[in-house]
Amino acid sequence: MSDSTNGSTPLVVISEKQVLDVLEAWNKGSLAKTAFARSLHIRQNLTRFNQDAAAALREQINDSLQRLSEEQRRAVTQLFQKGIVVHKVAQAMQISESTVYRNRNTAIRSLAQEWTRIEEAAYRRYRSQIEERAQADIGHLFGVAHNLKLLRDALLAPSEPWVVGIDGIGGIGKTSLALAAILDHDILVRFDHILWVSARQSEWHSIRGIVDNARPALTYETLVSRILEQLLGPQAAASIAPREQAEQVRFLLHEKPILLVVDNLETAADQQALLPNLVTLACPTKILLTSRHSLRETGAVYTFSLDELPPSDALDLLRYELQNRNLPAAAAPDAELAQTYEVTGGNPLATKLVAGQLSTFPLERVLADLRQARGEKTDNLYRFIYRQAWEQLNEDARNVLTLMPLIAEEGGGLPQIEAVSQLPVARVTDALQQLVRFSLVNVRIASGPRAGNRYNIHRLTESFLLEEVVAWQKDP
Numbered sequence: 001m002s003d004s005t006n007g008s009t010p011l012v013v014i015s016e017k018q019v020l021d022v023l024e025a026w027n028k029g030s031l032a033k034t035a036f037a038r039s040l041h042i043r044q045n046l047t048r049f050n051q052d053a054a055a056a057l058r059e060q061i062n063d064s065l066q067r068l069s070e071e072q073r074r075a076v077t078q079l080f081q082k083g084i085v086v087h088k089v090a091q092a093m094q095i096s097e098s099t100v101y102r103n104r105n106t107a108i109r110s111l112a113q114e115w116t117r118i119e120e121a122a123y124r125r126y127r128s129q130i131e132e133r134a135q136a137d138i139g140h141l142f143g144v145a146h147n148l149k150l151l152r153d154a155l156l157a158p159s160e161p162w163v164v165g166i167d168g169i170g171g172i173g174k175t176s177l178a179l180a181a182i183l184d185h186d187i188l189v190r191f192d193h194i195l196w197v198s199a200r201q202s203e204w205h206s207i208r209g210i211v212d213n214a215r216p217a218l219t220y221e222t223l224v225s226r227i228l229e230q231l232l233g234p235q236a237a238a239s240i241a242p243r244e245q246a247e248q249v250r251f252l253l254h255e256k257p258i259l260l261v262v263d264n265l266e267t268a269a270d271q272q273a274l275l276p277n278l279v280t281l282a283c284p285t286k287i288l289l290t291s292r293h294s295l296r297e298t299g300a301v302y303t304f305s306l307d308e309l310p311p312s313d314a315l316d317l318l319r320y321e322l323q324n325r326n327l328p329a330a331a332a333p334d335a336e337l338a339q340t341y342e343v344t345g346g347n348p349l350a351t352k353l354v355a356g357q358l359s360t361f362p363l364e365r366v367l368a369d370l371r372q373a374r375g376e377k378t379d380n381l382y383r384f385i386y387r388q389a390w391e392q393l394n395e396d397a398r399n400v401l402t403l404m405p406l407i408a409e410e411g412g413g414l415p416q417i418e419a420v421s422q423l424p425v426a427r428v429t430d431a432l433q434q435l436v437r438f439s440l441v442n443v444r445i446a447s448g449p450r451a452g453n454r455y456n457i458h459r460l461t462e463s464f465l466l467e468e469v470v471a472w473q474k475d476p
Helices: 016-025 040-044 053-065 070-081 086-093 097-134 145-156 174-182 185-190 220-232 234-238 242-255 268-281 311-324 334-344 348-357 363-372 376-391 395-406 414-421 425-437 459-472
Strands: 004-006 140-142 163-167 193-198 202-205 209-212 258-265 286-291 302-305 441-444 454-457
Touching (some): 016 070, 016 097, 040 053, 040 097, 053 070, 053 097, 070 086, 070 097, 086 097, 097 185, 097 193, 140 174, 140 311, 145 174, 145 185, 145 302, 174 185, 174 286, 193 220, 220 242, 220 258, 242 258, 268 286, 311 334, 311 348, 334 348, 334 363, 395 414, 395 425, 395 454, 414 425
Parallel strands (some): 163 286, 163 302, 193 258, 258 286
Antiparallel strands (some): 004 140, 202 209
16 A cells, blocks of 8 residues: 655644643743753744743743642642642642642643644644745645655654655655755754755746746855844844854854755755755754755765656546545546546656646547657656756766666666667766756666676656657757
């Protein structure tokens, strides 16, 4: 059975145990050390209390107590704020000890429910802010549960890995996975700030096709400036002299646990320019990168490489998109819709494009357009995913890439690719390294000392090669 992840608000629960911890810390001067002191609600109110979490939490306790019954409020105040033992509280209130316990437990339960509600509201506000920075929302994801858990575990870890990467071909879902991971409530509480900086220069829009982004290519100086704007606000950031900005960012990111997301490193040049500096910003800050180019070669990045969706998840995604659009094709048999996988290879972006085209054209026409790159949006999609990478390949890499459809689907070894390409082994090796770096060819690492690595090609890449690259090879 395929797995899916709903992008709706995850369950936020402030437990009765957390409430009890707060109440027990009330008269011990240790409120700031409780888990609820790091809640999003308390942190969003720190400005009013000069960044004093204990003061903000005391105010919240006093405010919430006003909505309890008089008996419950007296029981909580006597037991926790004043530290009076149960039997003396019972004597003072002229009730049984069991009634004191009942009032205490009912009050804790009521406080847990109220604090859950206010924390959910704080979560929704913070989530909207991050989605605005990312200019994306995660929607409903398929086939990501395993990677999502591993990624969240890596980000929640109190120490290494400090720099985490997600790489894979364009449209495979890197940004969606990153956003789904960081919008987890535990992760939002784990870090003092979530920063999101995009290096993307163009983006895919389902209606308008490719939309150019006005921002220039991301330099370290630009990255530093955007970090300061998000941490301090545009006006305060602008008041810092350019020569002092990098040092200020280094200080801020070393002072507190912050999560910095750098999304869509479009070019190898971006990686080469940014990674050495980014690594120095880590600890206690964590850094999450997404890139079309392989991040494994750096050695400093704990990397998740995304592959195509398996057929069952790709089919579920397509049917979900069709149902959301209320299209008749949503009722088509699995066998008919499954034909899209032969062309898209489970690429989420391509699968969503298929759903969009099915609002106008029958399935047979859409499949033909995908195979022949005849439709305008299909042409734009292929160009969006592959053109920039193609232009950065050297001649050997282009030749090897165009020959990859001749290699068996399960992949070929270096000798087989050498024979097909008729290139010397050293040049084939260099070409494959470049293709793997740009996520155009998949590599399966040898499982034993005598087994060689095997290389294969993404299905969408194969469709692209058989049609679009023929025209591109004629370009000067």
